[in-house]
Amino acid sequence: xxxxxxxxxxxxxxxxxxxxxxxxxxxxxxxxxxxxxxxxxxxxxxxxxxxxxxxxxxxxxxxxxxxxxxxxxxxxxxxxxxxxxxxxxxxxxxxxxxxxxxxxxxxxxxxxxxxxxxxxxxxxxxxxxxxxxxxxxxxxxxxxxxxxxxxxxxxxxxxxxxxxxxxxxxxxxxxxxxxxxxxxxxxxxxxxxxxxxxxxxxxxxxxxxxxxxxxxxxxxxxxxxxxxxxxxxxxxxxxxxxxxx
Amino acid sequence: xxxxxxxxxxxxxxxxxxxxxxxxxxxxxxxxxxxxxxxxxxxxxxxxxxxxxxxxxxxxxxxxxxxxxxxxxxxxxxxxxxxxxxxxxxxxxxxxxxxxxxxxxxxxxxxxxxxxxxxxxxxxxxxxxxxxxxxxxxxxxxxxxxxxxxxxxxxxxxxxxxxxxxxxxxxxxxxxxxxxxxxxxxxxxxxxxxxxxxxxxxxxxxxxxxxxxxxxxxxxxxxxxxxxxxxxxxxxxxxxxxxxxxxxxxxxxxxxxxxxxxxxxxxxxxxxxxxxxxxxxxxxxxxxxxxxxxxxxxxxxxxxxxxxxxxxx
Numbered sequence: 034x035x036x037x038x039x040x041x042x043x044x045x046x047x048x049x050x051x052x053x054x055x056x057x058x059x060x061x062x063x064x065x066x067x068x069x070x071x072x073x074x075x076x077x078x079x080x081x082x083x084x085x086x087x088x089x090x091x092x093x094x095x096x097x098x099x100x101x102x103x104x105x106x107x108x109x110x111x112x113x114x115x116x117x118x119x120x121x122x123x124x125x126x127x128x129x130x131x132x133x134x135x136x137x138x139x140x141x142x143x144x145x146x147x148x149x150x151x152x153x154x155x156x157x158x159x160x161x162x163x164x165x166x167x168x169x170x171x172x173x174x175x176x177x178x179x180x181x182x183x184x185x186x187x188x189x190x191x192x193x194x195x196x197x198x199x200x201x202x203x204x205x206x207x208x209x210x211x212x213x214x215x216x217x218x219x220x221x222x223x224x225x226x227x228x229x230x231x232x233x234x235x236x237x238x239x240x241x242x243x244x245x246x247x248x249x250x251x252x253x254x255x256x257x258x259x260x261x262x263x264x265x266x267x268x269x270x271x272x273x274x275x276x277x278x
Numbered sequence: 279x280x281x282x283x284x285x286x287x288x289x290x291x292x293x294x295x296x297x298x299x300x301x302x303x304x305x306x307x308x309x310x311x312x313x314x315x316x317x318x319x320x321x322x323x324x325x326x327x328x329x330x331x332x333x334x335x336x337x338x339x340x341x342x343x344x345x346x347x348x349x350x351x352x353x354x355x356x357x358x359x360x361x362x363x364x365x366x367x368x369x370x371x372x373x374x375x376x377x378x379x380x381x382x383x384x385x386x387x388x389x390x391x392x393x394x395x396x397x398x399x400x401x402x403x404x405x406x407x408x409x410x411x412x413x414x415x416x417x418x419x420x421x422x423x424x425x426x427x428x429x430x431x432x433x434x435x436x437x438x439x440x441x442x443x444x445x446x447x448x449x450x451x452x453x454x455x456x457x458x459x460x461x462x463x464x465x466x467x468x469x470x471x472x473x474x475x476x477x478x479x480x481x482x483x484x485x486x487x488x489x490x491x492x493x494x495x496x497x498x499x500x501x502x503x504x505x506x507x508x509x510x511x512x513x514x515x516x517x518x519x520x521x522x523x524x525x526x527x528x529x530x531x532x533x534x535x536x537x538x539x540x541x542x543x544x545x546x547x548x549x550x551x552x553x554x555x556x557x558x559x560x561x562x563x564x565x566x567x568x569x570x571x572x573x574x575x576x577x578x579x580x581x582x583x584x585x586x587x588x589x590x591x
Contacts, residue, residue, distance in 0.1 A: 057386025147389035
């Protein structure tokens, strides 16, 4: 069971230096059953969170005084594992992997559909275990004999390194840090490829096929990546943090 | 201009002197046997040859300097084009930066409002705000994607272009039929003899997106049921993929504009599209070290060729 399902609903701290965005999103999230407080920069957010801890932070990246990534580093440095969804400003894939490496739990590119933000927030809250770092912050992910050394960008199966293209590695990483969650092809394209043309959803299928081939995973009886008919993909194995190499 | 004239004058002088020296040498050569006896003449001839050689060397250096200057001018032009593209990218980045927050705010505000379902005009106005802000959001995202694509690292796998073409055709045909449209007539010709298309090094997803865009364009601008031809060929280390239609074609004064962002032809205004399809094709081709070339005749049709360097080895 996830955290934060208090009688008043999960508490969200929404952080953005654009007041118009706070003004629009806050009522939307509240109508969707969340309790929302707002801050306009990282320092204000830290102060608000210290006063009344939030269950999740939704945080812009580029902000005055203390930006979103620095905010995540401060929290994690202090042993605070409250989930964070970053609203990335720079859409480059560099930004996406940097967001994950610094311990953010998920991210969305601006501009985004508010419904998609709500879906991300709910998924992250479902996964989160209070007081514990999420898989997104782990350096090593393990599922059965599959081991992903994220810092070293290595994937090992039964102890032997396997060759995966960068895109397939990124996809495997994303699926493993969000296990048990259904991801549509469109969402995966947006999160990992940075574009969402519906015609390109085959790109996701190709990379899943590559992951299965390299990992020897049987699509009919998957140990790792499961196809959810008509919808998308889900990592079906049990993922845990591994000991550092 | 003075410099140019001086060079010309110097060159003429060299030719003249060089010619005299040649004559002098020619005169002197038969008398080499008598060099010892007619020393002053030999010294004169040798001196003239030396002078001519020196002047020729100077002229050669001058000419090389001119060539270097021309090359420098070419380099300056190339640098100018690159600077222009960089300025364009900076503009797109600023536009993206300045638009994304207002568009996010619009989407958030629209999502936060729930009009009374019985209030028809408000329901319609709300739908307009939601729909149009979503459209703006998609445009901003596409523009950013394009600007990013010009500079970010792309994958460098070996890509089977023939497979990309077959996949793209199958997907576009499926999409058209899934939307209830007539099954499009797409004829694909890919070589098998004397050899199939060689692979290209690059990003399979981007190449797929480029070919798909060309196909979607060709079908969009063709009358229902008209044939679209897709041809692959390999010429001197270049893989060429051509997508050709018999649509209305593009007026000559618009052909040079179609690869620019947001450019939409007069005849395309009634059709859906963002004006970012062909720019994407251009950027994908360029990032693979190739180019996209469009030929069109109003009333006959349009062909776009993707030229992509074949992978070495």
